[in-house]
Amino acid sequence: xxxxxxxxxxxxxxxLRADIDLAALRANVRALRRRLVGGAALMAVVKADxxxxxxxxxxxxxxxxxxxxxxxxxPAEALALRAAGDTGPLLCWLWTPDGPWRAAVEADIDVxxxxxxxxxxxxxxxxxxxxxxxVQLKADTGLGRNGAPPADWPELxxxxxxxxxAGAVRVTGVWSHLACADEPGHPSIPPQLAxxxxxxxVAERAGLRPExxxxxxxxxxxxxxxxxxxxxxxxxxxxxxxxxxxxxxxEDFGLRPVMTxxxxxxxxxxxxxxxxxxxxxxxxxxxxxTLALVPAGYADGVPRHASGCGxxxxxxxxxxxxxxxxxxxxxxxxxxxxxxxxxxxVLFGPGDRGEPTxxxxxxxxxxxxxxxxxxIGPRVPRIYHGxxxxxxxxxx
Ligand SMILES: *Cc1c(COP(=O)(O)O)cnc(C)c1O
Numbered sequence: 001x002x003x004x005x006x007x008x009x010x011x012x013x014x015x016l017r018a019d020i021d022l023a024a025l026r027a028n029v030r031a032l033r034r035r036l037v038g039g040a041a042l043m044a045v046v047k048a049d050x051x052x053x054x055x056x057x058x059x060x061x062x063x064x065x066x067x068x069x070x071x072x073x074x075p076a077e078a079l080a081l082r083a084a085g086d087t088g089p090l091l092c093w094l095w096t097p098d099g100p101w102r103a104a105v106e107a108d109i110d111v112x113x114x115x116x117x118x119x120x121x122x123x124x125x126x127x128x129x130x131x132x133x134x135v136q137l138k139a140d141t142g143l144g145r146n147g148a149p150p151a152d153w154p155e156l157x158x159x160x161x162x163x164x165x166a167g168a169v170r171v172t173g174v175w176s177h178l179a180c181a182d183e184p185g186h187p188s189i190p191p192q193l194a195x196x197x198x199x200x201x202v203a204e205r206a207g208l209r210p211e212x213x214x215x216x217x218x219x220x221x222x223x224x225x226x227x228x229x230x231x232x233x234x235x236x237x238x239x240x241x242x243x244x245x246x247x248x249x250x251e252d253f254g255l256r257p258v259m260t261x262x263x264x265x266x267x268x269x270x271x272x273x274x275x276x277x278x279x280x281x282x283x284x285x286x287x288x289x290t291l292a293l294v295p296a297g298y299a300d301g302v303p304r305h306a307s308g309c310g311x312x313x314x315x316x317x318x319x320x321x322x323x324x325x326x327x328x329x330x331x332x333x334x335x336x337x338x339x340x341x342x343x344x345x346v347l348f349g350p351g352d353r354g355e356p357t358x359x360x361x362x363x364x365x366x367x368x369x370x371x372x373x374x375x376i377g378p379r380v381p382r383i384y385h386g387x388x389x390x391x392x393x394x395x396x
Contacts, residue, residue, distance in 0.1 A: 015263060015264050015295040018261050018376055019349075019383050020383065020385065021385050026062075027065075036221070041068040042234060051374045053258055053382065054382040055081070063086070065396055069088070069233075071091045073092070074094055077092070090110060092104065094112075095121075101133075105131055113156070114146050119160055122163075123168040127168060135160060137160055143179040147176060157206045160208065171209075174200055176199065212230040216228055216229070216232040217235065217243070218243045222243070223247055235370075237253065241359065242359070245359070257348075257350040257351070257358060259348075259373050259376070261347040263344070264341075264343070264344060264345070265340070267292070268293070268339050276323075290334040292345070296328075299377060300376065303361075305365040308323065309365065312332055313346040313356065315337045316354075319334065
């Protein structure tokens, strides 16, 4: 099943495609699990359509490789997993008053609670559904995003304990999120670790006995074993990308990028020197040359900021986007080289066929690898490989 559908043969397949290597995803989950200390479990974060890779196939592959938990941002994502038949532990953390709280409680989704208003809605949903809501309390230990601040924490914990004693909720988790784990040695890290330990102490003193205490995202998982606790929440590393260059390369951690984005050239033509290329004529051919047209644009998630700088493997060499990225297409200048219509252009992949990586794109356009893969739009078909574990693959 490890067929490489990106064969380089002209004319085959869709004009633009994202090949998703599920065997690599499973191997990444196993590689991450091997790093966990103290018997911590792994949550595969599959929000945002699994960072652009396709939520359902990736969730299934992650479970196959021993991801005990799945995590989503939005309730709609979590409910879609349940609708597709996933029944395992599942945490959803980005709530607003509209929920839907009751649907989540009925679907046995762990709901994250960062304030009294959310606890009250979880309790009301549990009563309406005639069930116990699974609630995870989130502390803000310094990120300054979601989570209850330290001043509100004791009251939230006490209210949650009271709701637990009343049978409305079960507090299954206590958790927080790191701000700067992708910058190893950042001065915010030790205070965040201490604040989390303190939040846990307050919760335990109030009588809470959570199943899982968790803090680490991918960079925390890779660089801070003391942050592993009972569970780590890994997203980008499951998809084979490193959280940052400072943390390391994917290979440093035995990770392999899961997505390859490639296209078939839609036009190849000779043009004279001095020819303007694409909107605004921000590129002009320096001499007679061959231009190749790549059918991928910002509607597909190719950043418009890649105009004049995005790297693409065409005809055996890295080329640079010539002129502006348009909505559906961009041009590369092949110089003295030639290519045929239908030949393959690889925007990014694992890198071992000489193609750029998502990290190369991130560097070229001034963003992070996370954004490069997550932006790839719904117009791009995801083509899955290795959905069933091979005969030699470990069983989890
Ligand atoms: C997205 C997210 C993660 C995963 O982060 P990675 O750096 O991709 O591993 C973990 N926890 C929360 C709360 C998140 O929002």
